Amino acid sequence: MNLNIDVAEGNEKSVVKLSGEIDAYTAPKLKENLLPLTKKEGHQTEINMEDVHYMDSTGLGIFISALKSTNENDSDMRLVDLQDRVLRLFRITGLDELITIDTAIRGGNE
Amino acid sequence: MAPKFCVDIKQEWDIVKARQLGRDRAREIGFGTVDQARLATAISELARNIYLYADSGKICFEITDETDRKGICVISLDTGPGIQNISRVMEDGYSTSGGLGAGLPGVKRLVDQFDIQSEEEKGTEIRVIKWLR
Amino acid sequence: METLNTEIHNYRNLLKHYIQIRDEQSLYGAEQLSKAFIKDNVPPEEIINLHIRAMAELYPDSPDHFQDSMNFLLEVMISYGIAHQEYRSLREEQSELKSEIAVAANMQDTLLTTTKPEVDGLDIGVVSVPAHQMSGDYYHFLKGEDDSLGIAVADVIGKGIPAALCMSMIKYSMDSLPEATMSPKTILKNLNRVVERNVDSSMFITMFYAQFLPYENKLWYASAGHEPGFHYDAATKTFEEIKAKGLVLGVTPDTDYREYERTIDKGDMVILLTDGVTECRQGDRFIETDEVLGVIKQYADLPAQEMVNKVYKHFERMQNFQLRDDFTLIVLRKEV
DSSP: OOEEEEEEOOSSEEEEEEEEEESTTTHHHHHHHHHHHHTSTTOEEEEEEEEEEEEOHHHHHHHHHHHHHHHHHTOEEEEESOOHHHHHHHHHTTGGGTSEEEOTTTTSOO | OOOEEEEEOOSHHHHHHHHHHHHHHHHHTTOOHHHHHHHHHHHHHHHHHHHHHOSSEEEEEEEEEOSSOEEEEEEEEEOSSOOSOHHHHTSTTTGGGGSOSOHHHHHHHHSSEEEEEEETTTEEEEEEEEEOO | OHHHHHHHHHHHHHHHHHHHHOOHHHHHHHHHHHHHHHHTTOOHHHHHHHHHHHHHHHOTTOOHHHHHHHHHHHHHHHHHHHHHHHHHHHHHHHHHHHHHHHHHHHHHHHHHOOOOOOBTTEEEEEEEEOSSSSOSEEEEEEEOTTSOEEEEEEEESSOHHHHHHHHHHHHHHHHHSOGGGSOHHHHHHHHHHHHHHHSOTTOOEEEEEEEEEGGGTEEEEEEESOOOEEEEETTTTEEEEEOOOOOOBTSSSSOOOOOEEEEOOTTOEEEEEOHHHHTOEETTEEOOHHHHHHHHHHTTTSOHHHHHHHHHHHHHHHTTTOOSSOEEEEEEEEOO
16 A cells, blocks of 8 residues: 655645555655655644545654654644544544644535 | 777767677687676676766776686776765665666676775776686 | 586486477476576576587587577576576575574563563463564563552554664663652653653654552553553443553653553453554454454453463464564453
């Protein structure tokens, strides 16, 4: 299984659309794409996870790195539209309290 | 010392010229078909490295005639960027991971003696010898 | 090259025989030769040369274009020959690495070994199996003077050697804590500080720490983002998730953990695990929690150790004997 990373980069805000699986094999690619965005001061990164059906702990590690980077660079990151199985991982690990996760828009816009 | 033959490597066609010259010398001093083919392949690798990575360079041949053995020495000289980490490029699987060519470890396997010197920003000199069996 | 000289006669005779009567026996002989060539590391171009020489002896008058074509084939095989040699030497390197890892795995076993304690009235079962040679899962038991029992289960992100190295660090940090006198939440708070200072930003560890006080029928516990365990209630024969909220170790320098308490009655079981158990896959399908519990329930009447062994065997088989992640399962059953 693969991971597709689609980055729509803007001046103030970027939207990253992920689809596939995030595991030890695809995580480095995600890190490569995600970290530069979080290093831009004041930048907002929205990560759409609607089509991510599997993520393991390596994937969590990438989001932790990205989170630390947003704190250091005064940028912002939010995850939207998470599948239940993936959301559960963020909840168990307590990371849902550190990372902004938008579950409200799940199932469509408004 | 026997006469020295050189081929300047500027375009891909020069790789063929170097192979041809090397094979002719090898045949003249009595190398068999398999060793001729191996030597030609080694020359190809060396010449292609010059063609791909260095501004200019040449492949030279010397007949090495010692009392108890005879062989052919191929010298690759270039004024390219040099090799930063020689141990690294001599590792199996390093240069071939891209799927191209046999790399320097391949050249080393095709010949009997292999010596390389390289200086960054100056160039690389590789000397290989194949002895007549 | 010794072989070549003896093999050329063999090769020529076999070839001659085959061309005369095209029998299966000669082809069987060719197969044997082929294996001998591989064993002696004969490169493909040498074999073609052997063929050229044999043909020249058998049919000295064969046409030029045939001989030329054979020389052409020989040339084509040179790079295959190099690739074959490279493959051989990489294979040797691989087996060296494998034996080095085996030594490291042994060291890890020795370092991380924890003995399953004997506690009156408590039946304990443990199974912990790495997906590869080295494990990123860790568990340990600590028996206090008052017969209390400390139990730690931890899982390092990822698997294999990096995870195993990190695990050793955790083991040493735990050894340096006066663990027996500390509460679960304090232990996690201390470990978090060590992990945060010492590991890469994308690395983290989850841990569940529990203290069991047999005479009070109480389990005290705290979790650092660890996969929740289960409480089996013997009276109702049902499982309940042991929920505990807490951040994984190593993310923020000052994390406080909450401590929870639970009453464990006679016959009840506490099941602790790592995500290697709950993230089992059958093909592309994930095993649901209910299925895990179903399997545990199926063996619930067995002694704890037999039970965890059976559960492990069940999932090992379900995953075609190839674990995707390190697998640790601990069962404590209160007998009195």
